Amino acid sequence: MQEQLKGIRDRVIQELSQAKDTSALEQLRVRVLGKKGELTEILRGMGKLPAELRPQMGQMVNSVREKLEEAISARQAELKEAEKNAKLAREVIDVTLPGKDRQAGSAHPITLVLNDLLEIFSGLGFMSVEGPEIEYDRYNFELLSVPKNHPARDAQDTFYVDDNVVLRSQTSPVQARVMTTQKPPIRIVSPGRVFRADELDATHSPVFHQFEGLCIDENITMGDLKGTLDEFARRMFGEGIKTRFRPSYFPFTEPSAEVDLTCANCHGAGCRMCKGTGWIEVLGAGMVNPHVLEMCGIDPGKYQGFAFGMGLERLAIIKYGIPDIRYLYENDVRFLSQFR
Ligand code: DAH
Numbered sequence: 001m002q003e004q005l006k007g008i009r010d011r012v013i014q015e016l017s018q019a020k021d022t023s024a025l026e027q028l029r030v031r032v033l034g035k036k037g038e039l040t041e042i043l044r045g046m047g048k049l050p051a052e053l054r055p056q057m058g059q060m061v062n063s064v065r066e067k068l069e070e071a072i073s074a075r076q077a078e079l080k081e082a083e084k085n086a087k088l089a090r091e092v093i094d095v096t097l098p099g100k101d102r103q104a105g106s107a108h109p110i111t112l113v114l115n116d117l118l119e120i121f122s123g124l125g126f127m128s129v130e131g132p133e134i135e136y137d138r139y140n141f142e143l144l145s146v147p148k149n150h151p152a153r154d155a156q157d158t159f160y161v162d163d164n165v166v167l168r169s170q171t172s173p174v175q176a177r178v179m180t181t182q183k184p185p186i187r188i189v190s191p192g193r194v195f196r197a198d199e200l201d202a203t204h205s206p207v208f209h210q211f212e213g214l215c216i217d218e219n220i221t222m223g224d225l226k227g228t229l230d231e232f233a234r235r236m237f238g239e240g241i242k243t244r245f246r247p248s249y250f251p252f253t254e255p256s257a258e259v260d261l262t263c264a265n266c267h268g269a270g271c272r273m274c275k276g277t278g279w280i281e282v283l284g285a286g287m288v289n290p291h292v293l294e295m296c297g298i299d300p301g302k303y304q305g306f307a308f309g310m311g312l313e314r315l316a317i318i319k320y321g322i323p324d325i326r327y328l329y330e331n332d333v334r335f336l337s338q339f340r
Contacts, residue, residue, distance in 0.1 A: 001042070001049075001057060008038055009064050016075045025079055029072050039065055103333075106340040109316040110209055110328060113236075114191055117211050117315075120235045124228060126189045126213065131174035133193050137164050139173035143180070144252040145292050152251045157197035167195035171212035172252060175288075175307055178214060179296035184303045185217040191312070202324045209312035216288065216298065216305035222255070225285055225306035229259055237264045237319065244279055253286025253307060264318055273321070280318055283310035 012032055019025040032038050043061050046054055107115070118128055131139075137148075146152050159167040174190035190212040198204040215224065226243065233241045241264065245257040261282045263274035270276040285308035290300035313325050320339070322328065327335050 002060065005042065005060055005064050008032065008042075009067065012068055013071055016071055019075060019079065022076060022079045022083060025072065025076055032068060033065065033072075039068070103337075104340065106336055108328075108336065109320055109322065109339050110312050112339060113312055113315045113319060114209075114211070116236055117189070117191070117232075117312075120232055121189045121213065124187075124231065126187045126215070129174060129178060129188050129190050130192055131168070131171070131177050131190060133168055133195070134161060135166055135168035135173050137166055139176045140166050140168050140170070143176035143292065143295050144172055145289055145295070146251045150251065159195050159197055168192075169196050170194055170309060171210040172307070172309060174212055175214045175252070176292075176296055179216070179293070179298055184298060184305075186305070187215050187217075189213045200326065202326065205313070205325055205329065208325075211310050211312055211315075213308045214288070214305060215307075216293070216303050218303060220287075220304040220306060222287055222306065225287070225308070228306070229283070229285065229308065233261050236315070237261060240267060242268075245285075248284065248286075250284055250286055252289050252292045253284075254289045256284070256286035259283045259285050259308070261318075265321065273318075282314065282318070283308050285309070 012028070015028055016025070019028055030037060034040065039061065043058075046057055046061070049057060122128070140158075141147070141150075141153065156169040158169045161167065171190050171192050171194060174188070174192070178186060178188050178190075191209065192212075193207060194210050195207055198206050200206065213228075215228070226245065229243050233243050241262045244260040246260065248256045248258040250256040258281055260279035262268045263271060263278050263280050265271050265273040266278065268278035270278050274280050285306065288305035288307050293300040293303060293305065313328055316322060316328060317325065
């Protein structure tokens with residue numbers, strides 16, 4: 001038995017040095033010292049020994065046991081340390097490596113011109129309001145003096161949802177919504193998406209953005225409209241930019257005008273962008289038709305108003321010299337990052 005104990009001890013000490021990791025070590029420990037381990041079995045078998053031999057043998061088993069326990073925990077400490085070091089080595093962070101380059105985004109050119117407009121017109125006392133993109137025919141057309149079968153409907157190829165509901169073809173319905181719910185004085189602007197059944201090409205898109213303005217008060221004249229738009233032109237495109245009013249027709253304004261601005265590209269000298277004229281058409285405007293005021297519940301004998309509407313894409317194209325409207329919808333970062 002003594003020999004057997006010695007054999008176990010030497011073999012285990014040998015195996016200890018070969019245990020690769022803490023879990024191999026634990027298996028070894030269980031195999032020798034566990035409840036069903038080799039040493040435990042020997043201790044159990046002692047019952048069969050003659051009584052006088054038992055104390056001596058018991059002592060021997062226990063001393064081997066203590067020795068092995070010590071050796072195991074020493075080896076365990078060694079392995080744990082090695083495992084910790086391996087983990088630290090694996091997870092080492094090289095703080096001298098260059099960081100990951102995170103590209104900053106940039107505002108879309110339509111957002112940029114919109115922000116300019118909101119700043120300019122809020123400075124002039126206009127409040128920004130928004131209306132729905134899916135709109136009643138009543139606001140998009142009828143209250144703006146465009147009854148069913150009116151020829152002016154043909155000028156805008158409108159998406160009809162049903163007889164009474166359209167995808168708004170302009171932001172002008174917001175005027176009607178405001179006039180039917182608010183009392184003068186009214187000074188609002190209204191940006192938003194509009195829809196027309198147009199094919200996408202270099203200058204058209206079935207979805208685009210407009211910016212509407214409406215001012216209603218006593219003693220409003222075309223001079224107020226001109227002063228307001230002159231100020232807008234200067235603030236938006238710089239000093240020296242002038243407006244030019246050409247007579248035009250819109251059902252909801254009388255008189256109506258199309259408004260050109262000095263070409264921001266050539267400052268009036270004439271270039272490709274303005275087709276040599278020195279002027280660029282930018283918006284529609286006019287004095288609110290008294291009939292519209294009346295339909296919307298505002299007394300045309302007491303109040304007058306002016307209104308205007310312009311396309312945000314067109315402003316962006318002029319301001320930034322963008323050659324094709326489609327660039328504004330493709331969201332190619334090589335294009336967008338130029339507006340950082
Ligand atoms: N709604 C017109 C359009 O889409 C633009 C317009 C013209 C708006 C004259 C107005 C206005 O408010 O007074 O072509």
